[in-house]
Amino acid sequence: MEWAVDPACGAVVSFSGTVRNQSEGRPGVSLLEYEAYEEFVVPKFGEIADAAAKQWPQLHKVAILHRVGKMSVTESSVFIVVSAEHRGSAFEAAKFCIDTLKVSVPIWKKEQWAGGSDWGSDPHEIVSIEEL
Numbered sequence: 830m831e832w833a834v835d836p837a838c839g840a841v842v843s844f845s846g847t848v849r850n851q852s853e854g855r856p857g858v859s860l861l862e863y864e865a866y867e868e869f870v871v872p873k874f875g876e877i878a879d880a881a882a883k884q885w886p887q888l889h890k891v892a893i894l895h896r897v898g899k900m901s902v903t904e905s906s907v908f909i910v911v912s913a914e915h916r917g918s919a920f921e922a923a924k925f926c927i928d929t930l931k932v933s934v935p936i937w938k939k940e941q942w943a944g945g946s947d948w949g950s951d952p953h954e955i956v957s958i959e960e961l
Contacts, residue, residue, distance in 0.1 A: 830910055832892065835889045835890060837889060838889050838913055838914055838919075839914055839916065840912065840915060840916040840918070840920075841910065841911070841912045842910070842911050843908065844907075844908070844909040844910075844923050844924075845908050846907035847903055847904065848860075848900050848901060848906055849902065850902045852942075855942040858902065858941065858942040860899055860900070860902075860940075861899070861940055862898065862899045862900070862938070862941070863897045863938055864897060864936070865895065865934075866935065869935055870895070870934055873933060873934045874895075874934070876933075877893060877926055877929050877930060877933070877934075878891040878892075878893060878926070880929070880958050880961075881911070881922045881925055885918040885921065885922045887913050887914040887915060888913045888918060888919075888922055889912045889913060890910070891909075891922065892908075892909065892911075893908075894908045894909075895907045895908075895930070895936055897936075907927070909923050910923075911923045911926065929961055932955070933955060933957065933958050935955055
């Protein structure tokens with residue numbers, strides 16, 4: 830958050846995606862494990878930040894982070910921070926970043942719950958940022 834503060838900006842918006850204790854059909858989730866190939870993911874984060882900056886020219890700073898490895902309930906797995914001259918642009922850009930990350934970045938999630946463990950229940954095709 831401190832990194833995103835800018836004298837020209839009136840808004841800093843952050844989003845933290847946390848591990849919850851349930852997902853569809855899987856009550857009692859206790860652990861998530863994320864896997865990703867850094868060489869594919871990091872450039873995608875840059876593409877998302879660039880696309881946000883083009884769509885909202887009043888943005889000053891954008892950071893997109895996603896953890897890998899094992900995370901317990903309530904831990905943050907993804908964090909986005911955006912600073913902009915005005916709050917509307919900051920909120921819209923932060924939402925764009927998380928929504929775009931979810932459909933365009935190859936990050937895999939394995940869930941452990943009371944009834945077992947398996948990969949996340951929301952698999953989908955990865956789309957390019959240009960398609961959005």
